[in-house]
Amino acid sequence: MYSWPDTFLVILVLTNLVLLGSSRIATYIRVAAVQGVVLGLLPMLTHLAEEPARILMLGLLGLVTIGVKGVVFPWILLRTLARANVHRELKPYVGYTTATLAGVVALAISLHIGARIPLPAVPFSQLAVSVGLFTFLVGLFLIVSRRKAITQVLGYLVLENGIYAFGIAAVAEVSVLVELGVLLDAFVAVFVMQIAIYHISQEFPSTDVDQLKDLRG
Amino acid sequence: MDGGLLTTGMLLLPVGVGALCLFIRPPHRVLWIAAIGVIAHTLLSALVAVRVFTTGPLVAASNWLRVDALSAYHLLVMGAVFSLSAVYACGYFGVELREGTLTGAQARRFAGLFCLSLASMTLVLISNNLGLMWIGIETTTLLTAFLICVHVNRTSLEAMWKYLLVCSVGVAFAFMGTLLAGASAARLHLRTEAGLLWTELWANAAALDPFTMKAAFLFLLVGYGTKTGLAPMHSWLPDAHSQAPTPVSAIFSGFMLNASLYCVMRYVPLVEGAIGHSGWSLRILTVFGLVSIVVAAAFIVFQRDVKRLLAYHSVEHLGIITLGLGLGGLGNFAALFHTLNHSLSKSLSFFAAGRLGQMHGSHDIEAIGGSLRHAPLWGMGLFASILALIGMAPFALFMSEFQIMRAAAEGEHYLPLAVFLLGAAVVFVGASRHAIAIAWGDAHGQAKPARAARADPVLVFAPLAVLLLLGLAMPDPLRHALEQAAAIVGGQP
DSSP states (O other): OOOHHHHHHHHHHHHHHHHHHOOBHHHHHHHHHHHHHHHHHHHHHSOOOOSHHHHHHHHHHHHHHIIIIIIIHHHHHHHHHHHHTOOBOOSOSSOHHHHHHHHHHHHHHHHHHHTTSOOOSSOSOHHHHHHHHHHHHHHHHHHHHOOBHHHHHHHHHHHHHHHHHHHHHHOTTOOHHHHHHHHHHHHHHHHHHHHHHHHHHHHSSSOBGGGOOOOOO | OOHHHHHHHHHHHHHHHHHHHTTOOOHHHHHHHHHHHHHHHHHHHHHHHHHHHHHOOEEETTTTEEEOHHHHHHHHHHHHHHHHHHHHHHHHHHHHHHHTSSOHHHHHHHHHHHHHHHHHHHHHHHBOBHHHHHHHHHHHHHHHHHHHTSSOOHHHHHHHHHHHHHHHHHHHHHHHHHHHHHHTTGGGOOOGGGTTBHHHHHHTGGGSOHHHHHHHHHHHHHHHHHHHTOTTSOTHHHHHHHHSOHHHHHHIIIIIHHHHHHHHHHHHHHHHHHTTSOSHHHHHHHHHHHHHHHHHHHHHHTOOBHHHHHHHHHHHHHHHHHHHHHHOTHHHHHHHHHHHHHHHHHHHHHHHHHHHHHHHTOOBTTTTOSHHHHOHHHHHHHHHHHHHHTTOTTSHHHHHHHHHHHHHHHTTOHHHHHHHHHHHHHHHHHHHHHHHHHHHSOOOSOOOOOOOOTTHHHHHHHHHHHHHHHHHOOOHHHHHHHHHHHHHHTTOO
């Protein structure tokens, strides 16, 4: 069956592969912004609810998501990029080709697991659970395999995106208020991390996290 | 007074005090206002707790907030830790203010964030909505990140970055788990607003989807376990505890870890209900508890920094509490009792370590050696609290650890019992060596003369007295409270 949600989910998969295979941090930020917009559109274009009040709330949630993940986060991060003066992810712990291959394996695993999780009565796409899991894994991979502090923040964002996609698909009952709270937390998290990166760039010669190794044992 | 008003009041009071702290100029006064606010919050919590233990749960905000015996008990522990730490902070930062190492702006930021983290931990304890509970934990991470960095320097930045990233990612796992727990109720067709309510899930625990609930529990345990400091997810903990200013280390170790473990406690009866009380989740808890005890024991032996030593003690004791939960039955009771004992002794030990560190300008065990000579009060406090932490009788920690051993023996869990005893023995030998060096060793540096605050003796003797009394006899109201709270974890009404 070909439908709007599935198209969006395929876009999510492709953006994840771009994240795994590229080295320019500005690209990461733009790709994460695309993900944010796609995720915001998902609950608006699917028929998750019948009651008008709930549809309105989901629409509102979608708009806030697009605003925060698609506009505010990229803006904050691009500014941090300029201030901390980093542009490329040099020498990641895992090379880009290997990372992309690992991504394909992770996608296969996610598809396998996603098919086993029971969905609520009105599922909009079984694929969404798998794509959510895949995005979650890609975020985790970015955090552990890249060197720049700002890429780790992006990894965290991608991870959050995965959870968001998963949440829409698997749990129809999560109330909009909780989703908004989670979004607010993500917002503050990015804000706090940005301040931390600023301080790190002031105290250390660069923002490579492998300089942070004084505390041991 | 109306129960709903009391419950929401507990949330609003610290937020108000925290906001007030940002607008007061004299730094000494800011610290005192924060302390008074925290103590007022504790009194309010005590009032709520008494109501809950005598007349049953309080409910507010259309069932989104709910205080039952388990929350009320944790509220009391939290109140004790925060009140002591807030009073201690006045003396500790008072010294730094006089020396000029702390600015007024930093004092205001500390006081404001301290009160706000109290509010977010209160939210964790009183929310009945599991999503809201998660929001509380994540908010705690974000607020306390800045508390580590009250003094901005290379090592504190490193600790803050690790803490932020490891805990945010860890807690993201917990949100995945929360969603899975909600998904496990898909067959029940709950109302939208009721989907993540703990009471709803608990009432229908037997009808939850077992596979999804098991997956949820794994995610939750890894997620909340990261913030609890369970090994092997504890990597952030020694760094954050050692770099944070001492009043912050005390609330980290004394309560923040427990707040996260409290979330796991909430899920245990749900999982066990869903899988028909087969004990699957309890076995996993036991394994995590034992691994934490063993890993911590290995690191405790080789520590040179006293705050890192205490941090690894936290890993050990949270492991012991988790082990108690894993044993079930009497183990739940003992685990909750151990929570109180550990929080009191750990706060005291951090207080003493912090002041001794201030006097010597270092937290190195060799540098503060012989503390009984140059700072008898704090030296005695640190020595006694380390003895309590390694399970020396007659302190209360000995009693709670003994109860955990009894729970293991009664349940015929001999392997966990053996591993626990081995770990405890290693800790006993390793840490007592450190304790002797701290008390009677030869100091290398010169100690600055200490200016004692009036509250100092109270901060040392009050926790010690409580630990001694609880070690000798347990008062009936406490036993009653612990039994009610343990029954909730054990899955009985």
